[in-house]
Amino acid sequence: MPFMKRYCFLVLLSCGLILSGCAGAFVAPPPEPTPTEIAVPTLPPPTPTEATLNPQASPAADMAVAAVVEPEATAVPSDTPTPVPTATPTPEPDWLNNSGRTTENLMYLGNPNAPVTLVDFSDFM
Amino acid sequence: MLGAEESIKETYVKTGQVLLIFAPVLNHNDRSLQTHQAAECAADQGRFWEFHNILFENQDSFWYGDIQATLKQLAADAGFDTAAFNVCLDEQRHLDMVQAQDQIRINAGIRGQPVFNINGDYIVGTQPFEVFQGVIDPKLATE
Numbered sequence: 176m177p178f179m180k181r182y183c184f185l186v187l188l189s190c191g192l193i194l195s196g197c198a199g200a201f202v203a204p205p206p207e208p209t210p211t212e213i214a215v216p217t218l219p220p221p222t223p224t225e226a227t228l229n230p231q232a233s234p235a236a237d238m239a240v241a242a243v244v245e246p247e248a249t250a251v252p253s254d255t256p257t258p259v260p261t262a263t264p265t266p267e268p269d270w271l272n273n274s275g276r277t278t279e280n281l282m283y284l285g286n287p288n289a290p291v292t293l294v295d296f297s298d299f300m
Numbered sequence: 301m302l303g304a305e306e307s308i309k310e311t312y313v314k315t316g317q318v319l320l321i322f323a324p325v326l327n328h329n330d331r332s333l334q335t336h337q338a339a340e341c342a343a344d345q346g347r348f349w350e351f352h353n354i355l356f357e358n359q360d361s362f363w364y365g366d367i368q369a370t371l372k373q374l375a376a377d378a379g380f381d382t383a384a385f386n387v388c389l390d391e392q393r394h395l396d397m398v399q400a401q402d403q404i405r406i407n408a409g410i411r412g413q414p415v416f417n418i419n420g421d422y423i424v425g426t427q428p429f430e431v432f433q434g435v436i437d438p439k440l441a442t443e
Contacts (some may be wrong), residue, residue, distance in 0.1 A: 267315075268316065269314060270313055270314055270315065270316045271309060271313060271314045274348065274349055277321060279401070279404055280397055280400065280401060281321050281322060281323050281401055281404070282321070282322050282339075282343060282348050282349070282352075283319055283320065283321045283322075284309070284313060284319075284320045284321075284322075284349055285313040285314075285316065285318060285319045285320050286313075286316035286317070286318075286319055287319060288316075289313075289316055289317055289318050289319040290317065290439070290440060290443035291312070291317060291318045291319070291418060291419055291436055291439050291440060291443075292318070292319045292321060292417075292418070292419060293308070293312075293318050293319070293320050293321070293416060293417070293418050293432075293436070294321045294322075294323055294416065294417040294418075295305075295320065295321065295322050295323065295414060295416055296323045296324075296325050296405045296408075296410050296413055296414060296415040296416070296417070297322070297323075297324075297325055297413050297414040298324070298325040298326065298327045298328060298332050298335075298336075298413050298414075299332070299335035299336065299339070299352075299355040299356060299359055299362065300327065300328040300331055300332050300335065300359060300362055300363070
């Protein structure tokens with residue numbers, strides 16, 4: 176019986192040594208990163224256009240520029256023509272650029288069809 | 301005029317509500333004649349209203365000295381074609397026209413200056429812009 180005890184002890188000791196020696200091989204691998212961790216957005220390096228827009232820009236400024244540029248870059252081209260407004264507003268004429276002569280050879284300035292006429296009788300002296 | 305003229309231009313002429321007409325008054329003989337002819341010489345270069353302003357801004361300098369030399373210098377300073385301007389003034393090219401224009405105010409019975417006819421109503425003398433507004437606005441309101 177003492178032999179059996181010693182034998183069992185040696186067997187257990189051997190198993191223990193074997194298990195402890197292989198412990199490094201059985202270290203659980205680090206968990207795979209979850210998709211959420213991988214998808215953390217990172218700002219791309221500034222494009223030449225962005226650098227030209229603001230060469231002294233801080234990172235925050237780069238983000239602002241990128242935010243401005245991005246909608247244009249992601250615009251999906253379409254074969255459908257953009258509808259053109261049919262009624263374009265007529266620009267108001269600047270009547271200060273309109274001068275001419277009356278039938279009496281006097282110089283006028285403004286809208287010849289204006290509702291009010293102001294005749295200035297003056298001497299330059 | 302000048303004075304209130306810039307405000308009148310900005311408020312009413314620019315927007316097409318008022319047509320501004322300039323009628324010469326020859327109240328000071330040859331000196332008046334020279335200045336109004338100079339304005340017509342400027343009109344030959346398409347710059348009547350610009351030179352009209354320059355003349356009013358410098359009117360104190362027309363009372364003494366060689367007025368033709370003064371007018372030519374003003375035109376040169378403003379970048380006019382001085383050769384054409386000077387010949388126009390030397391030849392008194394627009395003398396008849398200016399005298400005919402002056403006849404209009406004589407026929408209208410106007411003796412002093414400045415006088416302003418606004419759709420038949422008269423303002424006499426240099427007045428602030430508000431006086432012109434008081435005449436022009438009611439006329440625009442009834443249109």
